Amino acid sequence: MSILVYTENWEGKFKKSTYELLSYGNEIAKMMNTPLIALTIGNVDDNELKSLGNYGAEKVLKISDPKLDVFTSKSYTKAIYEAAKAVDAKVVIFSNNVSGKAISPRLTVKLDAALAAGVMHLPTSTDPFLVRKRVYSGKGFADYELNADIKILTLNTNSFEVIENHKDTVIEAFSVQIADSDLSAKPLSVEKTSGKLLITEAEILVSGGRGLKGPENWGMIEEMAEILGAGTCCSRPVADLEWRPHQEHVGQTGKVVAPNLYIAIGISGAIQHLAGVNGSKVMVAINTDPEAPFFEAADYGIVGDAFKVVPALNEAFRKFKQGS
């Protein structure tokens, strides 16, 4: 019996979200008194793989197969299924990101398992297996009992801390037979946006809404993001108006984000927007309208004109960073 964590890599490197996931898996492994095993697919060097031992992984299963160089949910599901069977995994954990969301339902069917998608906390008990997850676009919580033999969890990004727990991890090659039929939906080309922080992983997000009047006014938003080492995002109308690219749109119909700090500038705080951001640890709203609904949800609010407040904040942040 074991706990299996799928550790996604980005061009051979792991990210903080990987270590969060392992830390989460390690706490469950302790609750169930069973080893934690990490699974990786792709070309990752052994030093990077060894780093997984710092977060509790006793073993790393490494699958390197050119057929898996490009992600398809069917082929990855097969590989993870084979690994889960081989290590008798009783809990399989994914990040609640694009690949986790694609693989976990398929794997649930193949393993006849029980799935809880988008968990944010440790199970309150592992026998029975009780977990809490967000529902209604983040507006409520629901408690679930998972009573299949195998449980599959997808963990929301930024919802668990990184906890170091060193183990001398063993790296083991694991091979799977990937048939052409497992690659039935094969991407022909993949275009990557480069150099930008992924908003689903950013620790700080500076977000702009229609209150900013037009795309030409985003300079001060980008400046704030640059000073704070943050990502930028926006409300849906801003993306619909093509002031900003659609990958920055957050909310019920956009990306769901959960940074440590979310700064909403000129955003009213409609329920559909809040649905995508209310997992943030601290929210700050800047709005001219003291009645804007965002002030109800925010931890801190500044009633004021963004065109005055944001440049003043940028100046203050710069001075603070320079230590004067």
Ligand SMILES: Cc1cc2nc3c(=O)[nH]c(=O)nc-3n(C[C@H](O)[C@H](O)[C@H](O)COP(=O)(O)OP(=O)(O)OC[C@H]3O[C@@H](n4cnc5c(N)ncnc54)[C@H](O)[C@@H]3O)c2cc1C
């Ligand atoms: C089915 C459905 C799904 C949706 N999904 C999403 C979604 O995923 N994400 C999303 O964001 N929306 C979504 N929406 C739209 C949502 O309902 C709101 O219309 C939208 O969030 C409003 O965007 P906004 O706050 O940028 O603009 P507005 O509602 O126009 O608000 C602009 C705000 O800026 C303030 N302001 C104006 N000037 C200034 C200034 N100089 N300084 C500071 N503040 C200023 C105003 O007081 C106002 O509060 C959805 C709607 C529907 C019906």
